[in-house]
Amino acid sequence: MTPGGRRPDDGDRYKAILETAARLICERGYEGTSMQEIAAACRLTKAGLYHYIQNKEQLLFAIMSYGMDLFEGQVLAKVRDIADPVERLRSCMRRNIELVTHGAAKEVIIILHEHATLTGEAREYIDQRKKQYVRFIESAFSEAVKQGQMRPLDPTIVAFSFLGMVLWVYKWFKPDGRLTAEQIINGMVDLFFAGLAAPGAAGSSSATVLSLVPGVPTAAGSEKP
Amino acid sequence: MTPGGRRPDDGDRYKAILETAARLICERGYEGTSMQEIAAACRLTKAGLYHYIQNKEQLLFAIMSYGMDLFEGQVLAKVRDIADPVERLRSCMRRNIELVTHGAAKEVIIILHEHATLTGEAREYIDQRKKQYVRFIESAFSEAVKQGQMRPLDPTIVAFSFLGMVLWVYKWFKPDGRLTAEQIINGMVDLFFAGLAAPGAAGSSSATVLSLVPGVPTAAGSEKP
Numbered sequence: 001m002t003p004g005g006r007r008p009d010d011g012d013r014y015k016a017i018l019e020t021a022a023r024l025i026c027e028r029g030y031e032g033t034s035m036q037e038i039a040a041a042c043r044l045t046k047a048g049l050y051h052y053i054q055n056k057e058q059l060l061f062a063i064m065s066y067g068m069d070l071f072e073g074q075v076l077a078k079v080r081d082i083a084d085p086v087e088r089l090r091s092c093m094r095r096n097i098e099l100v101t102h103g104a105a106k107e108v109i110i111i112l113h114e115h116a117t118l119t120g121e122a123r124e125y126i127d128q129r130k131k132q133y134v135r136f137i138e139s140a141f142s143e144a145v146k147q148g149q150m151r152p153l154d155p156t157i158v159a160f161s162f163l164g165m166v167l168w169v170y171k172w173f174k175p176d177g178r179l180t181a182e183q184i185i186n187g188m189v190d191l192f193f194a195g196l197a198a199p200g201a202a203g204s205s206s207a208t209v210l211s212l213v214p215g216v217p218t219a220a221g222s223e224k225p
Numbered sequence: 226m227t228p229g230g231r232r233p234d235d236g237d238r239y240k241a242i243l244e245t246a247a248r249l250i251c252e253r254g255y256e257g258t259s260m261q262e263i264a265a266a267c268r269l270t271k272a273g274l275y276h277y278i279q280n281k282e283q284l285l286f287a288i289m290s291y292g293m294d295l296f297e298g299q300v301l302a303k304v305r306d307i308a309d310p311v312e313r314l315r316s317c318m319r320r321n322i323e324l325v326t327h328g329a330a331k332e333v334i335i336i337l338h339e340h341a342t343l344t345g346e347a348r349e350y351i352d353q354r355k356k357q358y359v360r361f362i363e364s365a366f367s368e369a370v371k372q373g374q375m376r377p378l379d380p381t382i383v384a385f386s387f388l389g390m391v392l393w394v395y396k397w398f399k400p401d402g403r404l405t406a407e408q409i410i411n412g413m414v415d416l417f418f419a420g421l422a423a424p425g426a427a428g429s430s431s432a433t434v435l436s437l438v439p440g441v442p443t444a445a446g447s448e449k450p
Contacts, residue, residue: 028340031256113338115396117254151419156404157412164393165386172385173341178383187382194376195420 014052015066017042018107024061026106030060030114060114061122067107068129074099085143086150089162090193092137094185096166101173101181109170134159142194150196158196162181170183239289242267243332247288251331255285257341285339286347287437288397295352299324301361301388310368311375314387315418317362320408321391325407326398334395359384366421375421390417 010125021038035056039049053059075095082088099105111126118126145152165188173184246263260281278284296411300320306314324330336351343351350371390413398409401431 016271028253029256060276110448153416154408155410157409159391160393160397160414161413161416162387164391166389168385168389168393179379183379184382187379191378191383191386191417191420193420195416195418 002071012089017044017049017052018063018066019058022066022106022110022181025060025063025114026109030056030110030117035059037142041174057118057122060110061118064114064118064126066109068126070105071096071099071108071111071133072129075088076133080136085140085147086193089137089140090189092140093162094168094194095187097185097188098181100169101175101184105170112167112170121207134163137162142195145198148198151198153196162192232301241276241279242269242286242348243288243291245293246333247331250285250288250339251334255265255281255335255342262282265314280310282343282347285335286351287342287350288332289339289343290338292336293351296321296324296333296336296358297354301358303360310365310372311418314365314369315360317365317413318387318391318417319387322394322413323406325392325394326400326409335390338397359388363388370423373423376423378421387417 017038021033022042024033024038024041035049036046038059039046042049053062075092076097077090079092083154089187099108111130134156137159141150141155141158144150173179173181242263245266246258249258249263254274260274260278261271263284264271267274278287300317304316304322307316316420324333337354359381362384366375366380366383369375394409397407398404
C-alpha cells in the first residue's frame with residue numbers, strides 16, 4: 001500500500017505538502033484543519049491540492065506513513081541488529097526519545113495524537129506498523145529475560161511502560177526548558193533499566209545503574225551505526 | 226472559577242449533558258463533534274442546549290473541570306495523607322491506573338487528549354490543576370530520596386515517567402483484553418519502584434520487589450481509605 005493520487009516526478013512538491021499539512025494538523029488537530037487552509041498554506045488552490053492528494057483522510061494516512069518511515073529509519077533500523085538485547089532496548093529508548101524531542105517529529109506526534117482518526121484499511125495498516133514496534137520491544141525484553149539479564153515481568157506491560165514513558169515526552173518536553181533531551185534520555189534509561197535488571201546480572205546491577213546520572217553518556221553510545 | 230451559564234437547580238440535567246457530551250467528544254474528538262450533535266444526543270434543541278452551556282469551549286472546560294474533580298477525588302484525595310512517601314506514590318500509581326482503566330474515565334481521557342484545545346484563562350486553570358499533580362509526585366519522590374528510600378534522580382523526569390506509564394494506558398488498555406487492570410497495576414508498580422529503590426532501602430530491595438509478580442496484591446493495599 002502506498003499513498004496514492006500523485007505522480008512520481010512530483011515527489012519534492014508532494015513531500016513539501018505533507019510537511020506543511022503536518023505542521024498545520026499538529027497545531028490545530030486533524031478536525032480543526034480544513035483542506036482549504038492546507039491548500040492556502042501550500043500556496044495552492046484547493047483544486048491544485050487535490051492534484052496531489054485524493055482527500056483529507058488520504059492526506060492523514062500519507063503523513064502517518066511518512067512518520068512511520070521516519071520512526072523506522074531513525075529508531076528501529078538503527079538498533080535492530082544490536083546483538084545484546086539489553087543494549088538493543090537501551091539504544092532504542094535513547095533514539096526514540098531523540099526523535100520525539102527533535103523538531104522534525106510533527107509527523108510522529110500526529111501518529112500519536114490522531115491514533116483513532118483513520119478508518120478502515122488505512123488504520124489497519126498503520127496499526128500493524130505500530131504493533132511491530134510493540135512486538136520488537138516485547139521480544140528484546142523476553143530475550144533478555146531468557147539470558148538472565150532481566151526479571152521476568154509481563155512483556156506487554158514492559159513494552160507499554162517503555163512506550164508510555166518515551167512517547168509521553170511529546171506532551172511535556174520544551175526545547176527551551178530546564179531539562180535537555182540528553183538529561184531526559186539518561187534519566188529514563190536509568191530508571192527503566194534499573195527497574196528491570198535481574199539481581200546480579202552483568203552490567204545491570206544497581207551499582208552500575210547508579211553511575212548513570214543525567215549528563216553522563218550511557219553505554220548506549222556504543223551502539224552500531 | 227466555576228462552569229458558568231447554568232442554574233444551580235438544573236444540576237442533574239447539567240451533569241447528564243456533560244456525561245453525554247464527554248462520550249461524544251471522546252469518540253469523535255472535540256473538533257469532530259458539533260453542538261448540534263451534542264444537543265441531539267441530549268434530546269435537546271440547540272437553543273435548549275445553550276440554556277445550560279454558554280458555548281462549545283465552555284462545555285469542554287466544564288468537562289475537563291469535572292474530570293479533574295473526579296481525578297482529585299479518586300486519586301489525590303485518597304493518597305495525600307499517607308505518611309510514607311513511597312507508599313503514597315505506590316498507592317497513587319495504583320489508583321491512577323484504576324481510574325484510567327475504568328469506564329467512567331472519559332472525562333479524564335478528554336483532559337489527556339484535548340490538552341491543547343482550550344485557550345486563555347480556562348486552559349491556564351486546567352494546566353494549573355495538572356501541574357499540582359506533577360508537583361505532588363515530584364515532592365513525594367524528593368521526600369523519599371531525603372529519607373534514603375529512593376535514588377536521587379531528577380524529580381521532574383521521575384514524575385513524567387510515572388505519568389507517561391500510567392496515562393498512556395488509556396491508549397492501549399482493552400477491558401476484554403488479556404491483561405486485567407490489576408495485572409497492569411502490579412507490573413507497573415513493580416517496574417517503576419524497583420527502578421527507583423535505593424540499594425538496601427527497607428521494603429524496597431530487589432528481593433522484595435521480585436515477589437510482587439502480577440496477580441499478587443502489593444503493599445499498597447494497606448493505604449488509608
